[in-house]
Amino acid sequence: MNRRKVMQLVAAAAGGNWMTKREAAAAQQVARATRGLPSPKIKDVQVIQTAPGGLRLPVVKVLTDQDGLYGYGCACFTQRADLVVPAVEKYLRPFLIGKPADRIDDMWQAMYNSSYWRNGPVLNNAISGVDEALWDIKGRQANMPVYQLVGGKVREAADCYGHASGSEIAQVVESAKSYMARGFRHVRVQVGIPGMEGYGARGAGATAPMKSLHGGPMYEPAYYIRRVLKLFEACRKELGDEVELLHDTHERIHPTQALQFTKDCEQFKLYFLEDVLSPEDIAWFRQVRAHSTTPLAMGELFNSPHEWNPLIAERLIDYIRVHVSQAGGFTPCRKLAAMAEHFSVRTAWHGPGDVSPIGHAANVTLDLVCYNFGVQEYSAFNERVQEVFQGCPVMKDGFLYANEAPGWGIEVNEKAAAKYPFGYGEQGGKKSLNGGWGEVRKRDGQIIKQ
Ligand SMILES: [Mg+2]
Secondary structure (H helix, E strand, O other): OOOHHHHHHHHHHHHHHHHHHHHHHHHHHHHOEEEEOOOOOOEEEEEEEEOOOOOOOEEEEEEEEEOOOEEEEEEOOHHHHHHHHHHHHHHHHHHHHEEEEEOOHHHHHHHHHOOOOOOOHHHHHHHHHHHHHHHHHHHHHHEEHHHOOOOOOOOOEEEEEEEEEOOOHHHHHHHHHHHHHOOOOOEEEEEEEOOOOOOOOOOOOOOOOEEEEEEEEEEOOHEEEEEEEHHHHHHHHHHHOOOOEEEOOOOOOOHHHHHHHHHHHHOOOOOOOEEOOEEEEEEHHHHHHHHHHEEEEOOOOOOOOOHHHHHOOOOOEEEEEOOOOOOOOOHHHHHHHHHHHHHOEEEEOOOOOOOOOOHHHHHHHHHHHHOEEEEEOOOOOOOHHHHHHEEEEEOOEEEEEEOOOOOOEEEOOHHHHHHHOOOOOOOHHHHHHOOOOOOOEOOOEEOOOO
């Protein structure tokens, strides 16, 4: 061995020693930051399949190699819930076992890219389940609620809207009054259309104004529009100007009708009009925006956060309606909210009964930490749901409060969850379609978007 080679070896050894010291110092810092716990590794990924409220709620549980350290995430695509289960068990589970549980964004990017073809609702919900479980784990490690991990509160609680509905206009008004009596300042109003399959309210067996050419559920957009404008008129007359009224068209009308309808709504000063266009028709937002000041909410059907970008950047909508698990979970939605803040577009995360309480906890966490929060959709947690999900966010006077326990603050009682398997409470078509939706057609038989 020549002298030059020996010097190279010495230099390498010295370099090695220096790196070792540096690594030791870094390891000490990590130990302080993680309270002495080593970085947890993912040991198992499971799916809890439960339907305590009659809607299928797939919830992912990620377990780590540290005793008692685990977390839960919402993966709720209730209309195709059974497909989310193998997406997690057969693909994400083997991909994730042994990987670090404390590198959340890194794991999100890894999961997102690992299927190559991406941005589908099944895969995004599966990713969300893991993503939110990792946030839950980090909160439990830090002994803090997740809202503390991402900067802390900018408000005390989330102002919510409830769902007032009825077959008749008078019933909707009464339903809205009951929400207002409970302290709600925002109410979504939906009314049935006689003899038709309305969204958010049923016609309750009333006779339809015309006969259909088919025997199934029927819906005619023009009838809906006339009916709902009468509803708004009655609501303003009976409920006054103070209450904030919201409404969901559920993408059931033609863009030409949307233009006129949005203008006609102006006089009633809605808080927002939701999904007046379908995702396939978003290019019409420019025209709708140019002709009306009615605030617009959009986006619960989008999959990728990138789908909101043009609507936000051009300021064509006022509220982003995101089904957080559909978009891939807490991580991408936090980024989306931050992007929207720059354009003064506000958040209104999707919060119906087909979001699990873990998902509602993620929603309210975003509500508390995002400056550009607008309003939160609220669905009550019934007794069975609270039996399974212990520590649900708490509603008081129209405000939703986060649980102050670490992580999402929710424990899942898996024994109770097993009492309400997928399909619990389902009847008729929903049961035969495995929790999926049926079909609604116009009078002539043309299928409509639901
Ligand atoms: Mg909606």
